[in-house]
Amino acid sequence: xxxxxxxxxxxxxxxxxxxxxxxxxxxxxxxxxxxxxxxxxxxxxxxxxxxxxxxxxxxxxxxxxxxxxxxxxxxxxxxxxxxxxxxxxxxxxxxxxxxxxxxxxxxxxxxxxxxxxxxxxxxxxxxxxxxxxxxxxxxxxxxxxxxxxxxxxxxxxxxxxxxxxxxxxxxxxxxxxxxxxxxxxxxxxxxxxxxxxxxxxxxxxxxxxxxxxxxxxxxxxxxxxxxxxxxxxxxxxxxxxxxxxxxxxxxxxxxxxxxxxxxxxxxxxxxxxxxxxxxxxxxxxxxxxxxxxxxxxxxxxxxxxxxxxxxxxxxxxxxxxxxxxxxxxxxxxxxxxxxxxxxxxxxxxxxxxxxxxxxxxxxxxxxxxxxxxxxxxxxxxxxxxxxxxxxxxxxxxxxxxxxxxxxxxxxxxxxxxxxxxxxxxxxxxxxxxxxxxxxxxx
Amino acid sequence: xxxxxxxxxxxxxxxxxxxxxxxxxxxxxxxxxxxxxxxxxxxxxxxxxxxxxxxxxxxxxxxxxxxxxxxxxxxxxxxxxxxxxxxxxxxxxxxxxxxxxxxxxxxxxxxxxxxxxxxxxxxxxxxxxxxxxxxxxxxxxxxxxxxxxxxxxxxxxxxxxxxxxxxxxxxxxxxxxxxxxxxxxxxxxxxxxxxxxxxxxxxxxxxxxxxxxxxxxxxxxxxxxxxxxxxxxxxxxxxxxxxxxxxxxxxxxxxxxxxxxxxxxxxxxxxxxxxxxxxxxxxxxxxxxxx
Numbered sequence: 001x002x003x004x005x006x007x008x009x010x011x012x013x014x015x016x017x018x019x020x021x022x023x024x025x026x027x028x029x030x031x032x033x034x035x036x037x038x039x040x041x042x043x044x045x046x047x048x049x050x051x052x053x054x055x056x057x058x059x060x061x062x063x064x065x066x067x068x069x070x071x072x073x074x075x076x077x078x079x080x081x082x083x084x085x086x087x088x089x090x091x092x093x094x095x096x097x098x099x100x101x102x103x104x105x106x107x108x109x110x111x112x113x114x115x116x117x118x119x120x121x122x123x124x125x126x127x128x129x130x131x132x133x134x135x136x137x138x139x140x141x142x143x144x145x146x147x148x149x150x151x152x153x154x155x156x157x158x159x160x161x162x163x164x165x166x167x168x169x170x171x172x173x174x175x176x177x178x179x180x181x182x183x184x185x186x187x188x189x190x191x192x193x194x195x196x197x198x199x200x201x202x203x204x205x206x207x208x209x210x211x212x213x214x215x216x217x218x219x220x221x222x223x224x225x226x227x228x229x230x231x232x233x234x235x236x237x238x239x240x241x242x243x244x245x246x247x248x249x250x251x252x253x254x255x256x257x258x259x260x261x262x263x264x265x266x267x268x269x270x271x272x273x274x275x276x277x278x279x280x281x282x283x284x285x286x287x288x289x290x291x292x293x294x295x296x297x298x299x300x301x302x303x304x305x306x307x308x309x310x311x312x313x314x315x316x317x318x319x320x321x322x323x324x325x326x327x328x329x330x331x332x333x334x335x336x337x338x339x340x341x342x343x344x345x346x347x348x349x350x351x352x353x354x355x356x357x358x359x360x361x362x363x364x365x366x367x368x369x370x371x372x373x374x375x376x377x378x379x380x381x382x383x384x385x386x387x388x389x390x391x392x393x394x395x396x397x398x399x400x401x402x403x404x405x406x407x408x409x410x411x412x413x414x415x416x417x418x419x420x421x422x423x424x425x426x427x428x429x430x431x432x433x434x435x436x437x438x439x440x441x442x
Numbered sequence: 443x444x445x446x447x448x449x450x451x452x453x454x455x456x457x458x459x460x461x462x463x464x465x466x467x468x469x470x471x472x473x474x475x476x477x478x479x480x481x482x483x484x485x486x487x488x489x490x491x492x493x494x495x496x497x498x499x500x501x502x503x504x505x506x507x508x509x510x511x512x513x514x515x516x517x518x519x520x521x522x523x524x525x526x527x528x529x530x531x532x533x534x535x536x537x538x539x540x541x542x543x544x545x546x547x548x549x550x551x552x553x554x555x556x557x558x559x560x561x562x563x564x565x566x567x568x569x570x571x572x573x574x575x576x577x578x579x580x581x582x583x584x585x586x587x588x589x590x591x592x593x594x595x596x597x598x599x600x601x602x603x604x605x606x607x608x609x610x611x612x613x614x615x616x617x618x619x620x621x622x623x624x625x626x627x628x629x630x631x632x633x634x635x636x637x638x639x640x641x642x643x644x645x646x647x648x649x650x651x652x653x654x655x656x657x658x659x660x661x662x663x664x665x666x667x668x669x670x671x672x673x674x675x676x677x678x679x680x681x682x683x684x685x686x687x688x689x690x691x692x693x694x695x696x697x698x699x700x701x702x703x704x705x706x707x708x709x710x711x712x713x714x715x716x717x718x719x720x721x722x723x724x725x726x727x728x729x730x731x732x733x
Binding site for chain 1: 537593594698
């Protein structure tokens, strides 16, 4: 009897060991986040590993502040993870130019990836005519507001500049900040606001023309847009009460301000949905969202700025290229997995741009997020989409647009001079073939 | 082969491992960095030779000039404020017999803390909502409601203050060490002559600790060139480049703007400046200065 038990246990151990050792490892260096990591481990890594016997996915988490640099160093050394995660297309471009990423054209054709992804998102990974990256998440900018507060005061959610300035006056009269937001901990936050004003004042068509070189960034319509932003930011102190406070406030602060009625509204990306739901949910107030108001007649009505949060590529020097491709294909072939993970983040993260139907949206996510997803699909489907700077601006102008905006707000240079410098950087980027893919407009 | 076992070479054998480490970690990257300043390398991909283009662009770069000016200002601040306070405190401490260790520890403590910890403490202290800013606003003093780190006019001085606060304790310790080495008979003779405390400091202490004092000035001048961590954490060089320093400017170009060639040009100029400073001190030593 004892012999039988020993033989049985040994057989189990051997078979388990054999299956573990027979799998080849696929590595993925992913941006770390304390709340999100366990979900990615359970629902992505472990789920993938259980779903097949060939590969063993291993996700290595690291904060983006250090990950971006360590990834670059390891890639330069001909090493790096099998799946390369970058913070956006400008990074993909750098790696692609250096020949460090695998051309995915043949896999995309074999597995039909183009038919699974939203067309503009697919094209955001196409460089020099070939696919090099798949978006890991896509996002947009929205305006959040404290719905309970608005209802109590009879305020109307603004859709135009006039309405926005009217409600801003009423909010300030109540001793609150118009918007809460800040750049402490993430200086590029400025580009969120710049993008909003460019797209909602000058309009997406004008921005598209400037990105594609048909129009100069020194065009008066862009200068007026940034003059308006400067007035709202510096003179009116709409964001967190003053420019200095905006610089001093970080992610936790502005969520706390929003939840405790320190401010009535917030301009932010859709990545906030989970944090907002949790934060304001504890205060007893209800939150709402709205597309960003049209700031002039140029903007052509409400639009959603489109953006890629992070991207997934395959390392050209990957030890397990087939495994990396298999992981990407598994993600794109398992809509349920993507929706399940995205739902855990209230569609604020891991929103792989797969083509979804209304029926795909689970009932577990908040009604605000459901309505956003429907509106986003409807409005962008009609072609009313704008362009986020971190997805469509090449590296150097992409940094200039937020880093040097502080100089404009400080009054050290004029908006005209700023845009003149900006145009020069675009000219340089164009000359060096550093521009990024941009979806064609209808 | 006999010369290899000569006694005079033995010390060399012991330093060989350190030399190798320095060669691979500092020497070779430094030489490569010097070479990269003549290229337009982005940090990845092809390297194109551009001659002195990066330097020409640098000398025309208003933010680089601003960063240099801030480094000079930073050096002047550190050569004066912490040095004066540290000298005074060290001198006063020599007169304290009981509890001196407590003061020494208290002054030195910020120096032992990681820069990120020091910075977070001061950032929270001046936070406009949770810190003193919120307090001043609540009592109606609006002028003090904003954080000095995010105000254009004060950001550089605020960052220098925090760095100085962490650094001056280190100066106290080295000045104190120097002061304890001064022969006590000199003070006794001065006492007999009726010298005041200030006169004893001016005519005995200061001349006797001159080598340590000059050394402290030298390290301040050299350390003020690559000043980075306090500026990076507290202000990021902003707002609007108001606290930008050369090392942070280099970092931004190398790791944010993908301008490694340009950043290398900045690094090369920093390197030349440090060599120049060290050269001056070396020259003064050769001329017989006791430093």
